[in-house]
Amino acid sequence: MPGEFDLIARHFTRSVKRARLGVGDDCALFGCTPGQEWAITTDMLIAGRHFLPSDGPGTIGHKAMAVNLSDLAAMGAAPRYALLAIALPSDDEKFLRGFAGGFFGLAQKFGVEVIGGDTTRGGLLTLSVTALGEIPEGQALRRDGARPGDDVWVSGTLGDAALALAHHQRTVELTTDEAVACFPRLYVPTPRIELGLALRGVATACIDVSDGFAADLGHILERSGVGAEVAFEALPLSAAAAAHQHEPAARDCILAGGDDYELVFTAPPDRRARVEAIAAALALPVSRVGGVVAGAGLVVTRAGAAMALQHRGFDHFGDVEPQA
Ligand SMILES: [Mg+2]
Known part of the structure; x- marks a missing residue:
């Protein structure tokens, strides 16, 4: 298995415009638009539970991004950034290429910059995505606002x-x-x-x-x-x-x-x-x-x-x- 840095560099590094610093340092750096607040969500997907190992890598990548963006949608947040942690049973180039295509394809569609993450060798293919979106302060669509008559x-x-x-x-x-x-x-x-x-x-x-x-x-x-x-x-x-x-x-x-x-x-x-x-x-x-x-x-x-x-x-x- 080639080194972790090699994998990140080859499949998960994209240039960023909005963030001050993306993949490649110990942390990413980004600011918040004045008057807005952050919505942050994380979702984990495990092979055999949330998708079939036989599913196409591109669809797995799409879905990993989509389920997180859906949580931002449910809050009324504008998607901004995402981080990806991935545990791989083996260094499968073909899988990674396909996965990255689906993952970054959907990210790009909604203007999401992937600013960091982690890769490690693990027994089961496991994906954890964290997504961040911005909302004007106080305007988030929360779960606790429903009233009788609505x-x-x-x-x-x-x-x-x-x-x-x-x-x-x-x-x-x-x-x-x-x-x-x-x-x-x-x-x-x-x-x-x-x-x-x-x-x-x-x-x-x-x-x-x-x-x-x-x-x-x-x-x-x-x-x-x-x-x-x-x-x-x-x-x-x-x-x-x-x-x-x-x-x-x-x-x-x-x-x-x-x-x-x-x-x-x-x-x-x-x-x-x-x-x-x-x-x-x-x-x-x-x-x-x-x-x-x-x-x-x-x-x-x-x-x-x-x-x-x-x-x-x-x-x-x-x-x-x-x-x-
Ligand atoms: Mg949800």
């Missing part, structure tokens, strides 16, 4: 990434067309950065769907000390999800499947026109799926009756559902 909104469609995984695991059988539509949602998710930025001053609370709609909306409800009522019929579904929605496994994908990276947010009813104008400007559909109520917990109704929500989402220390 609407509950969801961007894009729910369940497609989980349907792709379910198709892999043969619990749902998609047609070829459906699989072609769902697979990019699992492998190359799109962080909803522009939506998060536009929702500053509009949404009262916001989260990205990484663990599943019910679980992630549940996090907002818990932090805000409120409950919510959502109609299953109002949930935004792709053609594939709509076609399979009556199968229990597909219904679980829609309500509890992770990896969609859509935004779930709340806003008062007098901001409906603003939310719809944002969606139109971004050409990204948003759907009003229910309302926040006093109390606690989430009730999802279907044909007017409350559904049993057994699968509350992907709990890393509870239901163990490794991908491989």
Whole structure:
């Protein structure tokens, strides 16, 4: 295995413009725009758990960056910097080249400078990315701002990434067309950065769907000390999800499947026109799926009756559902 410095130099060093100092010293140096504050997030991905070792290196790189940018989107932060720590079972040049392509490709799209990181030899391919974004002071979209009477909104469609995984695991059988539509949602998710930025001053609370709609909306409800009522019929579904929605496994994908990276947010009813104008400007559909109520917990109704929500989402220390 060539030296660590060699690997970093060859695959992970890019010139920086915004940062004062990037990769190559003991620390990176960067400033903060006056009047803004930092949002910082970190996410770890492990082979066999968050992706399959057989997945394309480019998609693994894309996803490692995307899941972190999605957390910045959920806070309404403008992405600025990222750091990457990577444990590699072996020095696989082809993997590293592909990985860097996907990782830096998405970083570049959102103006993110990769300013540091670490590489080490490890038994399981493990990736830890830290991302930093800026938000005007006090304008972050937090989880604790939902109030009774607010609407509950969801961007894009729910369940497609989980349907792709379910198709892999043969619990749902998609047609070829459906699989072609769902697979990019699992492998190359799109962080909803522009939506998060536009929702500053509009949404009262916001989260990205990484663990599943019910679980992630549940996090907002818990932090805000409120409950919510959502109609299953109002949930935004792709053609594939709509076609399979009556199968229990597909219904679980829609309500509890992770990896969609859509935004779930709340806003008062007098901001409906603003939310719809944002969606139109971004050409990204948003759907009003229910309302926040006093109390606690989430009730999802279907044909007017409350559904049993057994699968509350992907709990890393509870239901163990490794991908491989
Ligand atoms: Mg999140």
